[in-house]
Amino acid sequence: MLVRIIAVVAMLVASSASAADIKKNEQYYIGLAYSYMAGTTFDHHSPAPTGRLVNFTSEREEAGVDWGTGGAFRIGYDFKSFLRAEIEYSYHSTELESHSRVAGFNKGKNDIDLHSAGLTLIGELNNNSRFTPYIHGGAGMVLGHVNVQGAGPSQETFSDLVIAPAVSFGAGSTFAINSMFELDVRYRAAVIPTAEDLETAMLVHGVMAGVNFKF
Numbered sequence: 001m002l003v004r005i006i007a008v009v010a011m012l013v014a015s016s017a018s019a020a021d022i023k024k025n026e027q028y029y030i031g032l033a034y035s036y037m038a039g040t041t042f043d044h045h046s047p048a049p050t051g052r053l054v055n056f057t058s059e060r061e062e063a064g065v066d067w068g069t070g071g072a073f074r075i076g077y078d079f080k081s082f083l084r085a086e087i088e089y090s091y092h093s094t095e096l097e098s099h100s101r102v103a104g105f106n107k108g109k110n111d112i113d114l115h116s117a118g119l120t121l122i123g124e125l126n127n128n129s130r131f132t133p134y135i136h137g138g139a140g141m142v143l144g145h146v147n148v149q150g151a152g153p154s155q156e157t158f159s160d161l162v163i164a165p166a167v168s169f170g171a172g173s174t175f176a177i178n179s180m181f182e183l184d185v186r187y188r189a190a191v192i193p194t195a196e197d198l199e200t201a202m203l204v205h206g207v208m209a210g211v212n213f214k215f
Helices: 002-015
Strands: 027-041 065-078 083-095 111-124 131-149 157-176 181-193 201-214
Touching: 027 083, 027 181, 065 111, 065 201, 083 131, 111 157, 131 181, 157 201
Parallel strands: none
Antiparallel strands: 027 065, 027 201, 065 083, 083 111, 111 131, 131 157, 157 181, 181 201
């Protein structure tokens, strides 16, 4: 399977235009991406929930890291002069392993779904070759749906809906297959306040890989 994938990529590169023929123009594009990300919640401890996401009555400490997958849909505009802008919707889902490892919670029954939408600005460091490294930063809103199920006789559970602002930053690179398609791989970190007083925050970070279609 891996050999076939490498062969397909090689044929695409061989049949595409040379790097000198791939000219950068002001144009719109759409993108699809797959994400593999982790979320770490700070100011979080877990003997007993009080009914909110990460609002627990105990000492201050950092929870474990929870990994999950998701995807993103983007609409972008290339300004040609080393600047791009994207409007993005993304979805990310993960099981809260940090809860499942704690006594009082039912293992495998705790999860969080994150829906986000925002604006990202991308600064390209070089756009004279197939590879275009860049840095990016953005801001938006996150809607998080949290389900936590308790274990034991009480079976204490709660489901919470959180709407919060978020900021993101990171770096990545595109690889132009031809003048219409390019591969896009980026690292992203996002800070999401998860309590009404904004004292508690979730750090989400990971890798996103996808393709952009220019038109």
